[in-house]
Amino acid sequence: MDFQTSEEHTLIRESVRQLAIRYGLEYWREKDRQHAFPEELWQELARAGWLGTIIPERYGGAGMGLLEMAIVVEEMAASGAGATIAQLFMMTPVFGALTILRHGSEEQRERYLPALARGEFDFSMALTEPDAGSDTLATKTLARRRGDEYVISGQKVWISGVDRAGGMLLVARTTPLEEAPRRTFGLSLFLVDPRSPGVSHQPLEKVGTHCVTSSMVFIDELVVPKTALIGEEGEGWxxxxxxxxxxxxxxxxxxxxxxxxxxxxxxxxxxxxxxxxxxxxxxxxxxxxxxxxxxxxxxxxxxxxxxxxxxxxxxxxxxxxxxxxxxxxxxxxxxxxxxxxxxxxxxxxxxxxxxxxxxxxxxxxxxxxxxxxxxxxxxxxxxxxxxxx
Missing domain, CATH: 1.20.140.10 (Butyryl-CoA Dehydrogenase, subunit A, domain 3)
Structure with a gap:
């Protein structure tokens, strides 16, 4: 094992710190007070390439890994953002880019990854449900196959960033739990546009992380093409x-x-x-x-x-x-x-x-x-x- 900090990681820390200190404690206090998304910072992170940290170069990213992303998030948090910055990086670079990169089709990668690296739109993930909570496998949101489409209905809660997202990773059951041959079978992941007919959301009031909106999400007969499915049907877990x-x-x-x-x-x-x-x-x-x-x-x-x-x-x-x-x-x-x-x-x-x-x-x-x-x-x-x- 080598615990010597690499020159590359030192450079990442210094570069991120120099960017972050321009958006220090006063900036974040004001955004918190206004319940406002840090738009100026987010766009600068995109221009500097940090939103594409884990996206390969062929899709317009930096071609690094999650270790480097962890360093970026650490430095942003320590320079004034605090823990809230983790939510921002969860939503777009993780829920969006990483999921698509590791498990999406080539068509999905080409469609989404370059735009995510450029910061053209943000991502969200609709996972948690009012009744299921931490029991993800008890998800009740149901996606019914209809020809070359899926029709999805259900309800989600504590969904961060859906109000400004251009894409959403939606977790639903294509096989109801009681019909599944094993508990881990039957979940499927879909890439959807949260602005589509059939999706609505309502913000929740909360104690902190005011720069990120968290919402109830209602999905009512949302129709998506088969190409929105990530990987194999039923193997989403x-x-x-x-x-x-x-x-x-x-x-x-x-x-x-x-x-x-x-x-x-x-x-x-x-x-x-x-x-x-x-x-x-x-x-x-x-x-x-x-x-x-x-x-x-x-x-x-x-x-x-x-x-x-x-x-x-x-x-x-x-x-x-x-x-x-x-x-x-x-x-x-x-x-x-x-x-x-x-x-x-x-x-x-x-x-x-x-x-x-x-x-x-x-x-x-x-x-x-x-x-x-x-x-x-x-x-x-x-x-x-x-x-x-």
Whole structure:
């Protein structure tokens, strides 16, 4: 194993950092206040080639891997965006580009990948349902075959970015669960236009991540051609696993960067704030929690790099991706919470930015998979214990 940072990765970090610092804490605070998408930044990321990080050069991308994307997301988060940037990279580069690249047809790749690399439109994924929740295989949205078309109906919830997306990865059952020969059979993935007749959505109010809209999505007799199907009918679960592992890796990268940013803000304040005649950073009650969280953030980063490397080499990475996400989500939230504690009353003020980081990062203990479901996975698939759910 080689832990030496490559020249290429150093260059990526520096390039992204130079771009990101032009859209720093003040920029993100204003976007959060306005509940506005960071359009200016997103277009600059497209022009710089970062939206096409994992897209091969023949489709107009940079031809790199998920490890490099994790580095991009880390740097964006640490430079001011916080964990919210992970959602943006989940939606278009992962749900869109990665899924199509790894499992789509050549016609689908040629249609979508160059446009995604150029930032011409964004993507979304309609997966979670009101009743199924984390039980993806219990999806009830049904796609009925009708000649060379599918007719799809169902309901989704907590779908991010559908309000501005030009494409959507839609998860539906082509075989109802009760008729499937095995539980993992019968899911299918479709590439659809969320602006099509038959698709409507309604935004949900939420605590944080205000730069990204999350919505209820209603699908009523949506008609799509057979060519919208990704891969084989009924085999969508094995394609979806790749997407979900990638989603966890990007989530972890956002949490790592957000944790780094929170610790930095806390350290800067502790080195400047004088109480009872001395800087509060001299006290171990301030130092020790931040030092411990720095260690936890670094552990999450290393596990995430391992998961990304494995995925890039088409090797199993689910255990690593889930472990990294679990550790990063806890460490990042605790870092934001400890930063708020370090700043005292100022930490509760919007002026000092911690409260936005704190609100946004709380989501990632729930999504894209809850901490409890990660522990279920580790217990069953890593430790070999009986299934508990």
């Amino acid at each position: 094995k394609y979806l696993v790749d997407t979900l592992n990638s989603e966890r890796i990007v989530t972890t990268a956002g949490c790592v960067g957000a944790g780094e940013l929170a610790i930095k803000l806390a350290v800067d304040y502790a080195n400047a704030r004088v109480v009872f005649g001395q800087k509060i950073g001299r006290h171990q009650s301030i130092q020790f929690p931040l030092a411990r969280l720095k260690a936890e953030i670094e552990m999450a980063r290393l596990m995430n790099y391992k998961a990304a490397w494995l995925l890039d080499h088409h090797l199993p990475c689910a255990a690593e991706a889930n472990m990294a996400k679990m550790v990063a989500a806890e460490a990042a939230f605790n870092a934001c919470d400890q930063a708020m504690q370090t700043l005292g009353g100022y930490g509760f003020s919007t002026e000092y930015h911690i409260e936005r980081l704190w609100r946004d990062v709380r989501l990632f203990r729930l999504a894209p998979i809850s901490q409890e479901m990660v522990l279920n996975y580790i217990a069953q698939h890593v430790l070999g214990l009986p299934r508990s759910y």
